[in-house]
Amino acid sequence: MSRRNMSDIIEAYLKSFLQDAEHVEIKRSDIADQFDCVPSQINYVINTRFTQEHGYLVESKRGGGGYIRILKIQLTSDADEVASMLDLIGNQISYRNGVNIIETLIEREIITQREGRLILSVIEKSVLHAISNQDQAARAMLLKTFLHQLRYELTSQASNEDY
Structure with a gap:
């Protein structure tokens, strides 16, 4: 029996609302009261589990009537999804954010788990550090190359389905 930590439980709780809705407020x-934890635990979950790399946008309003709104990013096609991930990468990307992008592609069934594991093995810190002292830049270049190819294939696939 595996034990889930509080962050996993809160994440699953919030995602349960997002299964049937585009956003949750x-x-x-x-x-925090519901889960008997400190409010900073909720911040941690939102800041680490509901990022753009995971396919979410977060809006917040502070004050007495304040709220946190989590929006599920809904793109029209897999190619659009890949394009939005390309925009997130920039010239450098951390290993954690690279993992988030790959996990999102797997979760949305754009790539398989096997493909994801293969990509992750190439962008791993130890591999990149062995070939470059600029591992975040090299990781960004490798991920962008992969995503450009994936986007090209998805676009080609979609145009072939139109015929």
Whole structure:
């Protein structure tokens, strides 16, 4: 039996609302009370599990009537999804953010788990550090190359389905 930590439980709880809705609005203090944790735990979950790399946007309003709104990014096609991920990478990317992008592609069934594991093996810190002292830049270049190829294949596939 595997034990899930509080962050995993809160993440699953919030994602359960997003299965049937495009967004969820919460009050940080209400969720913290419900799970008997500190509000900073809710911040941690939102800041690490609901990022753009994971396919979410977060809006917040501070103050007495404040809220946190988590929006699921809905793109029209897999190629659009890949294009939005390309925009996130820039000239450098951390290993953690690279993992987030690959996990999102797997979760959205754009790539298989096997493909994801293969990509992750190439962008791993130890591999990149052995070939370059600029591992974040090299990681960004490798991920962009992969995503450009994936986007090209998805676009070609979509245009072939139109005929």
